[in-house]
Amino acid sequence: MFTHKYIACGLAAMAWLAFGGAALAETATPMMLKKGKELFAENCAVCHQADAIGVPGLAPSLTNQELLSISSDKFLMSTIRDGREDTGMMPFAHLGRKNVRAIVAYLRSHARLPNQAEEVDSQSDARGDPRFGEQWYEYICSTCHGLAGDGYEAGGTGTAIGLPGFLDKVSDGFIRETIKKGRSNTRMLAFQGPDGLANLSDQEIDDIIVYMRGLAKN
Numbered sequence: 001m002f003t004h005k006y007i008a009c010g011l012a013a014m015a016w017l018a019f020g021g022a023a024l025a026e027t028a029t030p031m032m033l034k035k036g037k038e039l040f041a042e043n044c045a046v047c048h049q050a051d052a053i054g055v056p057g058l059a060p061s062l063t064n065q066e067l068l069s070i071s072s073d074k075f076l077m078s079t080i081r082d083g084r085e086d087t088g089m090m091p092f093a094h095l096g097r098k099n100v101r102a103i104v105a106y107l108r109s110h111a112r113l114p115n116q117a118e119e120v121d122s123q124s125d126a127r128g129d130p131r132f133g134e135q136w137y138e139y140i141c142s143t144c145h146g147l148a149g150d151g152y153e154a155g156g157t158g159t160a161i162g163l164p165g166f167l168d169k170v171s172d173g174f175i176r177e178t179i180k181k182g183r184s185n186t187r188m189l190a191f192q193g194p195d196g197l198a199n200l201s202d203q204e205i206d207d208i209i210v211y212m213r214g215l216a217k218n
């Protein structure tokens with residue numbers, strides 16, 4: 001999804017940011033990409049599908065443009081290494097760091113938007129009222145992500161956004177951007193702006209994030 005923000009950046013800035021942000025996209029050699037593609041096919045495609053496009057209710061898309069643009073290498077690598085407890089995403093520490101790097105480089109080779117992870121992760125922490133957040137969460141988000149945020153287990157198509165496996169690895173900025181912009185070509189729609197499913201205010205989004213952070217503690 002090309003929002004006004006990206007267009008305002010201009011093409012030159014986009015090219016610059018693409019190099020500034022995504023370390024692995026920058027340093028990947030053709031051999032590393034080939035290796036990453038093979039490892040992906042062997043270990044990941046069974047759930048995430050060929051080309052990593054995902055399947056609703058089974059595994060999310062890993063070539064989704066919004067995901068790639070807000071993800072740091074650290075987020076992707078540590079998620080692959082540790083998996084997400086109590087979900088279908090198992091740990092792959094046994095592959096070793098070098099192989100996990102090759103997989104991330106392969107995923108990054110699908111990125112078409114500049115990497116904004118640094119900016120997104122340095123956003124301020126959410127401040128708000130979890131009681132309002134709870135109302136929005138239950139009204140809108142729980143349909144797909146489950147009331148407790150346990151994801152596919154609850155029968156929906158959204159991932160386990162209330163579990164530590166996700167929450168411990170993401171910044172509030174990551175969650176905020178995902179809610180605002182959604183993820184194109186998946187069921188995660190944008191919740192801000194004229195094209196959004198709902199037009200939540202910045203404060204309402206922060207209320208939801210504060211509520212979600214509390215879910216992990218229950």
Ligand code: HEC
Nearest residue numbers: 043044047058059060079080084087088089092151159160
């Ligand atoms: C048995 C199925 C399965 C396999 C095999 C699998 N995954 Fe996953 N993966 C999942 C599920 C399910 C999730 C979402 C978990 C949740 O609900 O939070 C996920 C989530 C992820 C995420 C987080 C995506 C996001 O939107 O935040 C990444 C990154 C990821 N997987 C990478 C990989 C890689 C790389 C491999 C191979 C080395 C792999 N996965 C293998 C099922 C799988």
Ligand code: HEC
Nearest residue numbers: 054060061140141144157158159161175178179186187188
């Ligand atoms: C119609 C279903 C649906 C609704 C409603 C929905 N989501 Fe999602 N959400 C998804 C799906 C599906 C994904 C993963 C995208 C994919 O499958 O590739 C996702 C991903 C996310 C992620 C990223 C999680 C990760 O594993 O990286 C966050 C954060 C999120 N949603 C928050 C919310 C919040 C907060 C709400 C309510 C305001 C909400 N979603 C409403 C379907 C939904």
